[in-house]
Amino acid sequence: MKTVNLLEVINGISEPPACDQTLGVKVIEAKDGYSKGVWTIKEHLLNGNGVIMGGFIGAAADIMMAYAISSLLTENQTFASINLQTTFHRPTFPGEVMIEAKVEKFGRTISYLTASLKQNEKEIASVTSSIMIMKRRDNRRVD
Structure with a gap:
């Protein structure tokens, strides 16, 4: 299993993970606990x-939250979602x-994040997550 360094994606050094590419999510910027895509x-x-x-809307928000939290972590830290709460405000369409x-x-062990998704300048969903x-x-796999 290959992992992707999200900071390298932000800096244009590495290709984004398959989940980003599959959904069509692209990070524009990420720094200081903030990301935009x-x-x-x-x-x-x-x-x-x-x-x-x-579920795709929640996944797209989760991807961008990963970039936001990654911008604050040290090279010895990683993260995992604890929960993801999505509130839908209007339907979302292709575009x-x-x-x-x-x-x-x-926090030292738990962080709290928010995300806002907008289509045509109108909020379609708001998302919260604890991470x-x-x-x-070590990412070596043992079978």
Whole structure:
């Protein structure tokens, strides 16, 4: 399993992880606990009701939150989501969605983040997340 250094993605050194590419999320900037990105949504993410599936909206916010928290971590730290709460304000359609994420509280072991997603300058969803901060482990796989 290959891991991707998100700081290297932010700085244009590495390609983004597959999840970013699959959804069409691209980071524009990330620093000091803040990130901003654009999500280019294609029609294959539509549900049977003709709108973007809510889980994809949460995933896109989670991606941008990962960049925000990564901008504050040391090279010996990593993170994992504890929870993700998404509130939908209006339907989302194919096109561009702007995503902004912010670390509201950066703790030693737990951090709290928020994200806002906007399409056509209108908020489509707001997301909150608690994230566990951990010591980075050796990524070698043992079977």
